[in-house]
Amino acid sequence: MSELHTLLAQAEARCLSRGARFTPIRRRVLELIAASSGGLKAYDLLDQLSAEHAAARPPTIYRALAFLTRQGLVHRIESQNAYVACACPEHAHGFQLLICSTCGYVEEIHFDDISQQLAERARRAGFAVQRQTIELIGLCTRCQTLSDTP
Template sequence: MVAAFPSEHDVSGKLHSHHVEDPGSFVAAVEQASEERGLRLTPLRKEVLELVAAAGRPVKAYDLLDQLRERHGNAAPPTVYRALDFLLEQGFIHKLESINAYVSCHHPAEAHQVPFLICDNCASAQEVCDARVAELIEAQARSFGFRPQAQTLEVHGLCKHCRKG
């Protein structure tokens, strides 16, 4: 069990709000990472990525579908889910399982698993970029003879803005 998240916002323990200040720069970083990895970021994948980045908070697949239908009229759920699956597999976005929503990843060029702090009032999400948390969970799992394949750690509560209200 992790007693506390780091209070310092340094390289080993950064908190990132999932409001991307510059969605264009984020998309450019994903395009660069895709090119370096030899991946094909199709126009639809890019558009879904842009919508996730522009949302500034966790966004559900059907909200993305509604936005695509406003633009194209004929978007279907499998189309959106295929794009999301690709973006997830490549680590460009994260899925918040407990609220069934997606957020952009603040480090799209590197594969990593991170915990999230999710506000139950405003649905904001903060990525906790601290490798120690993932390493601790993995070490504990191995000590029990368990071989972890993926981690999803989501901590629910109230963000500082909602606590003030």
């Protein structure tokens, strides 16, 4: 079973267990995002989806993205206003994103202790965290190697 097929099966099972409808459009949006090595912006998704579904409009994409985000199936890359598929939707804790500034590659990592420490500090300061996004921007291994090549 391919990685994409596994991700879609997990997404479908997650939605089913929560009583949420995993419609064909939502599935296709997730599929398009997951097929990308970097983040995809809403209008990039619209361009791809409208080639398949003539009726696709911006609200279609934004509703699908809102649903997928609520279900924990995609993450919003705040610095790029783009979306990336969640590598492990069963992971209920915080996440961090490694983003290559050259090629746009995005990798999700999990250092739960960092997320917990930040949440605890915020709580002690009387702050109620609603969303936590940590993005580390730099160069992926491939781009580092290419930049070292004379």
